[in-house]
Each structure stands twice: as structure tokens, then as C-alpha cells.
Amino acid sequence: MADDTVIGREGARVRWAELVDAINAARSEYYQADAPRLSDAEYDALFAELVALEQVHPELVSGESPTQTVGGQRSEMFEPVEHLQRMYSLDNAFSEAELQAWLDRVESGLGEVPQLLCELKIDGLAVDAVYVDGRLRTLATRGDGRVGEDVTFNARYIPAVPQRLASAAGRPIPPLLEVRGEIFFAVADFERINAEQQDLGLPAFANPRNTAAGSLRQRVDRREAELSAARASSSGDRGVAKIARMEAELARARVRLDGLRLTVHGIGAVDGLEITRQSQGYEVLADLGLPVSERARVHESADGVRDFVAYYGEHRHDVEHEIDGVVVKVDEIALQRRLGETSRAPRWAIAYKYPPDVVRTRLLDIPVNVGRTGRVTPYAVMEPVRVAGSTVAMATLHNAYEVERKGVLIGDMVFLRKAGDVIPEVLGPVVEERTGQERPFVMPTRCPECGTALRPEKEGDKDIRCPNTRSCPAQLRERLFHVASRQALDIEGLGYKAAIALLESGLVADEGDLFVLRPDDLLRSPFFTRDPGKGESGPQLSENAKVMLASIDAARDRPLWRVLVALSIRHVGAPTATDLARAFGSLDAIAGASVEDLAAVDGVGPVVAHAVHEWFAEDWHREVVEKWRSGGVRLADEPMDVGPQPLSGITVVITGSLPGFTREGAAEAAVALGAKVAGSVSKTTQVLVQGDDGGRTSSKRAKAEKLGVPVVGPDGFAALLDAGLEAALEHRLEENA
DNA sequence: CACCCTCGAGTTCA
DNA sequence: CTCGAGGGTG
Numbered sequence: 001m002a003d004d005t006v007i008g009r010e011g012a013r014v015r016w017a018e019l020v021d022a023i024n025a026a027r028s029e030y031y032q033a034d035a036p037r038l039s040d041a042e043y044d045a046l047f048a049e050l051v052a053l054e055q056v057h058p059e060l061v062s063g064e065s066p067t068q069t070v071g072g073q074r075s076e077m078f079e080p081v082e083h084l085q086r087m088y089s090l091d092n093a094f095s096e097a098e099l100q101a102w103l104d105r106v107e108s109g110l111g112e113v114p115q116l117l118c119e120l121k122i123d124g125l126a127v128d129a130v131y132v133d134g135r136l137r138t139l140a141t142r143g144d145g146r147v148g149e150d151v152t153f154n155a156r157y158i159p160a161v162p163q164r165l166a167s168a169a170g171r172p173i174p175p176l177l178e179v180r181g182e183i184f185f186a187v188a189d190f191e192r193i194n195a196e197q198q199d200l201g202l203p204a205f206a207n208p209r210n211t212a213a214g215s216l217r218q219r220v221d222r223r224e225a226e227l228s229a230a231r232a233s234s235s236g237d238r239g240v241a242k243i244a245r246m247e248a249e250l251a252r253a254r255v256r257l258d259g260l261r262l263t264v265h266g267i268g269a270v271d272g273l274e275i276t277r278q279s280q281g282y283e284v285l286a287d288l289g290l291p292v293s294e295r296a297r298v299h300e301s302a303d304g305v306r307d308f309v310a311y312y313g314e315h316r317h318d319v320e321h322e323i324d325g326v327v328v329k330v331d332e333i334a335l336q337r338r339l340g341e342t343s344r345a346p347r348w349a350i351a352y353k354y355p356p357d358v359v360r361t362r363l364l365d366i367p368v369n370v371g372r373t374g375r376v377t378p379y380a381v382m383e384p385v386r387v388a389g390s391t392v393a394m395a396t397l398h399n400a401y402e403v404e405r406k407g408v409l410i411g412d413m414v415f416l417r418k419a420g421d422v423i424p425e426v427l428g429p430v431v432e433e434r435t436g437q438e439r440p441f442v443m444p445t446r447c448p449e450c451g452t453a454l455r456p457e458k459e460g461d462k463d464i465r466c467p468n469t470r471s472c473p474a475q476l477r478e479r480l481f482h483v484a485s486r487q488a489l490d491i492e493g494l495g496y497k498a499a500i501a502l503l504e505s506g507l508v509a510d511e512g513d514l515f516v517l518r519p520d521d522l523l524r525s526p527f528f529t530r531d532p533g534k535g536e537s538g539p540q541l542s543e544n545a546k547v548m549l550a551s552i553d554a555a556r557d558r559p560l561w562r563v564l565v566a567l568s569i570r571h572v573g574a575p576t577a578t579d580l581a582r583a584f585g586s587l588d589a590i591a592g593a594s595v596e597d598l599a600a601v602d603g604v605g606p607v608v609a610h611a612v613h614e615w616f617a618e619d620w621h622r623e624v625v626e627k628w629r630s631g632g633v634r635l636a637d638e639p640m641d642v643g644p645q646p647l648s649g650i651t652v653v654i655t656g657s658l659p660g661f662t663r664e665g666a667a668e669a670a671v672a673l674g675a676k677v678a679g680s681v682s683k684t685t686q687v688l689v690q691g692d693d694g695g696r697t698s699s700k701r702a703k704a705e706k707l708g709v710p711v712v713g714p715d716g717f718a719a720l721l722d723a724g725l726e727a728a729l730e731h732r733l734e735e736n737a
Numbered sequence: 738c739a740c741c742c743t744c745g746a747g748t749t750c751a
Numbered sequence: 752c753t754c755g756a757g758g759g760t761g
Contacts, residue, residue, distance in 0.1 A: 371747060379748085390750050398747080398754055423752045424749060462755065463746095571757075573745050603743085605758045682742060 012053060019050040047092075078149030078217070081140040083128050084178045084269035088145065089344060090327065090351040096306070099328070102350045103302050106330060109339055109347065115331040117278045118308040119296040121351050122263055123322035124184030125213045127151075130269075134165040134173035134288075141216070145344075153221035157257035158183075165288040178268030179290060185212050186320040189259045196252075207358075208322050215256040223250050261321070264290045277331045295319070298331055309352055316354060325353040358417045360430055361385035366397065366410055366441040370449050370474035372482050372568055374465035378403055378441060380414070380426050388418040395424035400443040401462050409438035449474040470620055476503055476510055479568050483511050486664070487574050488566035489555040493548030501527035511566075512624035515556065515631025519549055560637045563587060567624070570611040579603050580612070586636035587625065591616040645674030646724050653681050655700040656691030658714050666691075669721055685709045687728060689717045 140148035484494035528545035564577035598609035716731030
């Protein structure tokens with residue numbers, strides 16, 4: 001944002017010129033290329049800065065400023081259509097404060113608190129449709145707000161755009177009706193189209209909006225004409241092949257148009273309809289067969305507006321289409337008229353914009369990390385940037401092939417998002433921003449921690465590893481940390497820092513020593529001690545150290561599968577460990593088993609069987625086991641008679657948190673009754689248990705609905721444990737929540 | 738052998 | 752959440 005205390009008059013003039021150039025360039029790219037260099041958020045930020053600058057320095061404002069015009073230039077390919085009534089754009093609010101400021105302005109302008117209509121701001125493409133005597137006359141893009149591009153010829157392939165109006169309530173059809181709306185793809189449809197696009201070897205579309213824009217602006221009519229011309233004049237094999245190709249392209253174009261959706265959110269010129277309120281207008285449009293949003297709500301107060309904004313901030317991704325904000329409109333048309341318009345936007349409406357979920361930031365470096373199993377993973381270190389509610393500075397890049405596939409160079413500006421709103425993901429470079437100073441990532445050939453030459457475990461693996469499993473400091477650290485993890489022995493107080501302290505102080509040489517630690521030993525490390533209090537002499541064990549010791553003690557008596565997981569045997573995670581523990585009963589039985597014995601276990605194949613067998617063949621591995629044994633760790637399961645297994649053969653997936661259970665506790669309760677608890681929904685899943693997801697999007701839920709897998713809530717889970725699957729399904733949740 | 742699942746491993750921030 | 756890769760199936 002411009003800051004008038006910092007920028008002087010001359011600086012303001014320079015900045016103003018920069019902003020005008022950048023905005024004009026972005027506008028022409030946006031309208032002509034369908035592949036804008038600036039994201040909407042960036043464009044909006046530039047625009048907001050320009051508006052702010054012009055408020056402080058009104059002398060700068062001239063006719064050429066983008067604040068005085070709307071939209072961009074028209075592409076030459078399309079026939080111009082003049083809108084009957086001008087299509088305004090909306091002013092934006094980027095914060096609650098700016099929204100509040102608008103509410104205050106409206107209130108003082110009217111001298112009363114108006115009813116406010118809130119609706120989702122669909123991230124699509126604005127269009128204008130004119131119906132004369134109930135028939136679609138023109139469909140046009142927004143263009144510069146006065147004149148748009150005629151895409152009527154495509155409309156007959158877009159089922160979402162009615163060709164004729166018809167009133168369900170027997171209302172007379174208005175002689176003239178101009179409506180405005182948003183053309184868009186549902187996210188799911190976009191993903192399907194994009195997958196098909198990539199299958200054909202064509203470049204992927206950046207996002208649903210650009211795809212919608214590209215789809216709507218196809219010259220289907222021209223292609224049809226070319227095709228029939230080719231048919232008329234074709235001869236020979238080449239002609240046949242060409243026609244086939246043209247037919248395929250045309251078919252693809254039509255399929256894309258078929259998937260476009262429309263939501264009408266405005267009325268332009270009208271004759272023969274009585275519209276008193278925006279919301280009542282929507283009802284009339286819906287009655288005439290035009291698609292309007294079902295999510296629009298009228299609120300009596302600013303609080304209601306804020307709640308609406310907050311609700312969709314949380315549930316942004318639960319809606320079938322992309323949303324970039326909320327539009328708030330004064331509902332009553334008479335009040336809208338009283339407020340009027342500025343040169344570019346109405347005063348009676350505002351677009352509150354959510355923070356973007358794809359941002360750009362500088363890729364500063366690509367270091368590598370050495371994991372528990374020696375796998376070497378490159379990760380991106382970036383200029384910290386706020387995205388989807390938190391500040392991100394790092395993201396995994398998985399492996400060297402991924403770095404290459406994404407095409408990022410160190411020093412690049414990169415696109416960053418949060419996959420599933422949680423895990424940061426680098427999408428790719430902003431190629432246009434390259435200066436030539438960027439350098440490629442080079443995968444190291446030696447372990448950054450111990451210098452050992454790195455190599456793939458076997459020929460053809462994409463991952464490369466540090467083979468120094470025994471004494472690579474990174475692997476020791478990660479393994480020790482892993483022993484304490486929730487999936488393994490679940491030792492409280494032994495976190496990452498404690499693991500490092502234990503190793504660096506020499507208190508443990510490796511994970512084998514963990515169970516022979518004595519409290520007195522810990523006094524030697526400052527990490528585990530605190531200063532003596534009154535009446536105490538010498539350092540004392542810290543609270544954390546006591547917690548850790550008690551928890552280590554408790555860990556001596558864990559089920560066998562947890563011990564197996566804690567040993568960091570390749571390919572043995574919790575599910576496989578559970579299978580092995582059930583099949584063999586004790587660690588000694590597993591250690592003594594042949595490869596064939598091991599491979600006989602369901603879910604264990606030759607690779608895993610080999611890995612387990614090899615693990616026990618290593619001397620120092622067996623030493624770890626012996627140290628644990630002598631340290632009192634139980635290495636066998638009590639032969640316990642399992643209770644009744646009413647849920648055997650049933651696969652359950654659990655998502656969200658269930659009251660009265662921890663995440664693992666819920667799974668264990670189901671497993672104890674014989675159920676199989678899977679991590680993701682597939683067609684073999686009998687039921688998805690949906691707990692409280694804190695308002696977050698559940699991808700599992702979406703998948704379940706797609707596959708027709710029944711979804712139940714917490715009470716369904718209780719019924720499942722109590723009375724079985726049949727009873728649980730009595731508690732099925734509605735498909736569309 | 739091609740497919741679909743499932744598992745393993747690494748991972749971000751508050 | 753992601754990719755890679757193992758296991759099982761048809």
C-alpha cells in the first residue's frame with residue numbers, strides 16, 4: 001500500500017506511472033491471452049494501491065488512469081456487443097475493517113441500516129444475456145463494461161444458459177430482460193477436463209476460471225463452418241484424417257461448453273417485471289428458469305454479514321465452485337438508487353475478497369534433508385509468505401525428479417499453495433520473472449551429514465539414500481525421534497530436541513541405549529536439568545526429563561506391533577507390524593522366521609519379507625534388540641483370547657475427531673471388534689465415519705460421496721461398535737450437507 | 738502384466 | 752497431502 005508519509009510527491013508520480021503500466025499490461029493479457037501473468041489477488045493489490053495513491057494525490061488522476069475506466073480491451077476475434085445497461089465492476093474490501101468502513105458509509109449515506117444481501121463471489125467470468133420475448137437474443141462477455149464479445153453462437157451448447165424463458169408460476173414473460181451472471185466450471189468438472197487435456201498431451205489449464213474463459217471464447221461456429229467446408233472438398237486419406245481431427249476437436253469444445261455453469265446475479269435493462277428487491281428479483285429470475293445461487297442470504301445487520309463472510313471463509317472449499325469472496329448488496333432497489341454509482345462501481349455493493357490460496361514467493365534455496373531411513377529429500381526454502389491462513393517458508397520437493405518436473409530453479413519466483421489447505425506445495429516457477437541469475441538445483445552425491453556417497457537402494461529407484469544407517473547422525477537422530485512417535489512406542493517428553501540432546505551428550509549411542517538410561521545419567525546433560533532451587537544442591541532433573549523417564553518406563557510394556565514399528569525396519573509401518581505381530585506373537589519368532597514364513601503373512605510380499613529377514617541378520621540390529629530386552633522391554637504379546645469379532649470383514653475409514661475417543665482410540669475400538677480401519681476411502685470401504693472436522697473440508701467425505709460409500713456421524717460410529725454395520729447405517733448423514 | 742489398493746515415508750505450521 | 756512403491760487380483 002502507498003504510504004504518503006514515506007512517498008513524496010515525485011515518488012508518488014513515479015509509482016503512479018508504474019502502477020498504471022502494470023495494471024494496463026495485466027488487463028490486456030487477461031482479456032487477450034487467458035493466461036494472465038498476475039494473479040487476481042496481485043492485480044487487486046496493485047489496483048488498491050493505485051486507488052489509495054490517487055486519494056492522497058488527487059492531482060495525479062487523469063483520464064488514462066485505470067481507476068477511471070473499467071475492464072480491458074477487446075480481442076479482435078469477436079463481434080462487439082453493446083450491453084443495454086453498463087456492467088459495473090465492484091469495489092473490493094480486503095479486510096474486515098474495509099468491509100466495516102463500507103457498511104458505515106452505506107448507513108450514513110442512507111440514514112438507516114438497510115437489509116443486506118450476501119452472496120458468494122464466484123471466481124468465473126462475467127457475462128451478459130439478453131432475452132427478448134423470452135428468447136435468448138445475445139450472450140456476451142463483459143468486455144470493458146460497455147461493450148463485450150458476442151458468444152451467442154456457443155450458448156446453444158451450454159445447457160446452463162436457457163434458450164427460452166418459461167415461468168413455472170404462470171408469470172407473463174417479460175418482453176425484455178437483460179441479466180448478468182457468472183459463467184464457471186465446478187472444481188470437479190475442471191479437474192476432469194484438465195485430466196483429459198493432459199491425457200491428450202496438451203498443456204494443463206491453470207485454474208477453473210481461465211478454463212471457463214477459454215471454453216466460452218472458442219469459435220465453435222467457425223470450426224463448424226471449416227469442418228463442413230473440409231467435408232465438402234475432402235478427398236484421400238489425408239482429408240479423412242484431417243476431418244477426424246477436426247471432429248474430435250469440435251467434440252471436445254462442445255463437451256467443455258456442456259460443462260459450463262451459470263449463476264445469475266444481476267439484472268440490467270428490464271421491461272415488464274416488477275423488481276423491488278435484489279433478493280425478490282432472484283426469485284423472479286429463478287421462476288423464469290434462470291439459474292440463481294441457492295446460497296444468497298438477506299441479513300438485517302452487519303453482524304449477519306460478518307457471520308456469512310466468516311462462515312464461507314471456513315467453508316470456502318466445501319462449495320462446488322471456486323469462490324474469491326463474498327458480494328454484499330443493499331437489497332432494496334430504491335435504496336440502491338439513492339446510493340448510486342461512482343464512475344466505475346456502484347456504491348450499494350462491495351466485494352469482500354478472501355485472502356488468496358495461491359501466492360507467489362521467492363525460492364531462496366533447495367537444501368536436502370536426510371530422513372530416518374536415509375532417504376534424501378530436497379525441500380524448498382522460500383521467502384516467508386502468508387497463504388491460506390498461515391505463514392509458509394518451507395515445502396517438500398520429494399526428490400530430484402520432482403524438482404526437475406516442476407521446473408523450478410533456485411532464485412525463481414514460484415507459485416505456492418496449500419494442498420488440501422494444509423500442506424504447502426510448490427506448483428512451479430513464474431517463468432516470466434526469470435532474470436537469468438537463477439541456478440539449477442544439483443542433487444548432492446554425498447550425505448550432507450556424514451559424507452557417505454549416496455546411492456539408490458536398488459537399480460531404477462527414484463529415491464537416493466545415505467547407506468550409512470548405523471552411524472549417520474541424521475539417521476540416528478531421526479530414528480531415535482521415531483521410537484518415541486505416536487505410531488511407535490509413544491514416549492512423551494522425547495521430542496526432537498531431547499533426541500538431539502541424548503545423542504550429542506553421549507548419553508545414548510543409538511536407540512538401543514534408550515531403555516538402560518538411568519535418571520542420574522541425565523543430570524550430566526543441561527537439556528534435562530534445571531538450576532537447583534532453595535535447599536537443593538547441584539542440578540536437578542527438569543520436569544520434562546521426569547516425564548520422559550516415566551514415559552520410557554511405560555513404553556517397556558507396549559504391544560509387540562509398536563515395538564516392531566519402533567525398530568525402523570524398512571517397509572514395516574503400523575499396519576504391516578500389526579499383521580506380523582498377530583502372525584508370530586513374539587519378536588524372537590519373527591527374528592527366527594525364514595523369508596518364506598514371513599511372506600506367508602497376508603500383506604507381506606517378497607520385498608517386505610526380505611527386508612525383515614535381512615534386518616535381523618545385521619549384528620548391531622540384534623544388539624539393539626538385546627539391549628531393549630535387558631532394559632525390560634516386553635518383546636512378545638500376551639496370548640490373549642480375542643473377544644467376539646462382529647465387525648470382521650468390514651472396512652471402516654474414520655475422519656475428523658469423535659467425542660470420547662482419541663484418533664487412535666477410535667480406530668482401536670473398531671479393530672478390537674474385528675474391523676479393518678483403512679486410511680483412505682476406496683470402493684472397498686463399507687462406511688466412512690465422519691467426526692467433527694472443525695469446519696475443514698474433508699476430502700474423504702467428498703471421495704465417499706463420489707463412490708457412493710455411506711457416511712455416518714459419531715452416533716453412527718457408536719452404533720457400529722454397539723450393534724454392527726446395519727445399525728450404523730441407520731445413522732447415515734445426508735449426502736449434501 | 739496392468740490395474741487398483743494400501744502402505745511407507747517425509748512433511749508444515751500453530 | 753504427496754509421491755513412490757509393494758502386494759494382490761484378474
